[in-house]
Amino acid sequence: MYTFLDQAALGRPREVNVGCVLGRSELMQVESPLPVRGVGVKYVVRGTERYRMNGKHYVVESGHYLLVNAASTGSVTIDSKEPVVGLCAQLPYDLMTQAVSSYSHPECLDPSEEEHYFTTDQLVTSLVNGRTTNVGMCMGVLSSDPLFSQRAAHGMGSAVFLALAEALVRDHRVEVEQLRRINVVRSSTRKEMHRRVELAVAYIHGCYARPLSVAEIAREVSMSEFHFHRVFRAVKGMPPHQYLNEIRMGRARELLLVGHHPIMDIALMCGYADLASFSKAFKRRFGHAPSTVRGSRSF
Numbered sequence: 051m052y053t054f055l056d057q058a059a060l061g062r063p064r065e066v067n068v069g070c071v072l073g074r075s076e077l078m079q080v081e082s083p084l085p086v087r088g089v090g091v092k093y094v095v096r097g098t099e100r101y102r103m104n105g106k107h108y109v110v111e112s113g114h115y116l117l118v119n120a121a122s123t124g125s126v127t128i129d130s131k132e133p134v135v136g137l138c139a140q141l142p143y144d145l146m147t148q149a150v151s152s153y154s155h156p157e158c159l160d161p162s163e164e165e166h167y168f169t170t171d172q173l174v175t176s177l178v179n180g181r182t183t184n185v186g187m188c189m190g191v192l193s194s195d196p197l198f199s200q201r202a203a204h205g206m207g208s209a210v211f212l213a214l215a216e217a218l219v220r221d222h223r224v225e226v227e228q229l230r231r232i233n234v235v236r237s238s239t240r241k242e243m244h245r246r247v248e249l250a251v252a253y254i255h256g257c258y259a260r261p262l263s264v265a266e267i268a269r270e271v272s273m274s275e276f277h278f279h280r281v282f283r284a285v286k287g288m289p290p291h292q293y294l295n296e297i298r299m300g301r302a303r304e305l306l307l308v309g310h311h312p313i314m315d316i317a318l319m320c321g322y323a324d325l326a327s328f329s330k331a332f333k334r335r336f337g338h339a340p341s342t343v344r345g346s347r348s349f
Contacts, residue, residue: 097134
């Protein structure tokens with residue numbers, strides 16, 4: 051089932067959709083509880099959506115998505131002068147369980163632990179960069195398909211949802227390898243460490259625009275700074291400060307390409323206290339000064 055929701059239809063009574071649903075939204079003002087059925091992928095095509103799930107804040111920008119399931123509770127807020135475009139996929143639990151058990155390489159998943167990963171609170175609400183995952187690539191392709199830009203609801207085949215379910219499992223296999231790289235004996239401990247790293251990633255995405263230290267992030271997930279640094283690097287393949295810098299630099303480059311803000315403002319918006327430190331970090335990351343991205347429009 052494909053659904054469409056815009057600002058004009060927001061206040062009208064709506065049917066509760068169950069099963070496989072792909073919904074597109076174009077909204078400017080929303081503050082509402084967020085019911086989650088099955089496994090949900092909240093992908094932002096354009097703009098920013100803000101979520102509060104299980105007491106945690108998540109800022110989802112274009113090209114990113116929030117991965118949730120029915121064990122999650124929370125709300126969504128949108129406040130924009132222009133329509134924020136989102137694409138939301140809802141996959142029922144039985145489909146995800148089948149996808150795990152019938153995947154072409156079942157030896158990569160532990161059936162005793164992983165078959166129900168998507169259907170329980172083992173699935174941690176996660177903010178994900180869609181440019182680096184199979185699910186993100188699928189959602190990006192769907193967001194540009196004319197069939198899913200229509201303003202009227204319509205039926206659709208199962209192929210889209212099967213592809214999304216498979217993409218989720220493929221992404222999950224990467225996570226399993228991340229879990230195994232954490233050097234602890236008990237499986238439950240590995241899962242808990244991975245959960246805390248994902249919470250730290252969400253915290254970074256939500257707070258990168260202000261001064262942020264590794265010590266603060268570690269405190270947020272109730273870990274010592276040393277232990278947090280070691281576990282984060284094992285899971286993500288880079289230390290937390292480098293991950294934070296990657297997020298800031300990616301956002302800064304996007305803002306420079308848009309060209310609406312002075313460079314000093316962009317530096318502040320991306321968590322840098324002054325232009326000099328921002329320019330130094332930018333040049334170290336990309337090999338050239340931020341002013342070259344915009345040519346002569348430096349300030």
